[in-house]
Amino acid sequence: MKGFRDFILRGNVIDLAVAVVIGAAFTAIVNSIVTAVINPAIGALFQAESLNEALPVTIPTTSGGEATMYFGAIIGAAINFLIVAAVVYFVLVLPVNKLRERQAAKKGISEEEAGPTETQLLAEIRDLLASKQ
Template structure:
């Protein structure tokens, strides 16, 4: 039981739990904007009430009926994903990265310089081997 308690009280687990809760709440806001504003606006371009009803394709079924595919719903889901990803990046990830950079600068921790790439090392070895011959 002590190991479980230590695991739960570890900072990463609590941060992850907070992120999931905030993400779920924020997703509801983004979904509302997409469904109430963006989807109807784009749906109007395709002469549909919403994007979910846009770009219908009707195909015959084996039983003699018809099935309708709504490709607009897929486009709407893709737009929703891009908007959520952009907002998460610009509202959460980018500010946190900047904050970490500032904290590291205050502590005097400089970013490590990137070493030579594999290609550069291979070129140096080639040049050294050519110079020996």
């Protein structure tokens, strides 16, 4: 039980749980915006009620009926993804990177003094392993 308690109380697990909950709530907001605003606007370009009904392709089935595929729904999903990715980048990633740069500048650490990168460390490990063989 002690190991489990240590695992749960570790900071990154709690941060991850918060991120998942916030991400789910944020996704609902973005989906609403895309469904209620963007899809109808783009759907109007294709003379459809919404993007989910735009660009229909009807194909015959083997039973004699027809099946309709709506490629507008794929476009809507791609737009939704791009909006989520843009917001995550501009609201989360970019500010955190700027904050890290400022903190490093306050400490007087330049990129060269910060230490080797992951790629450099992996290259050193590769070279060491190669020299042992």
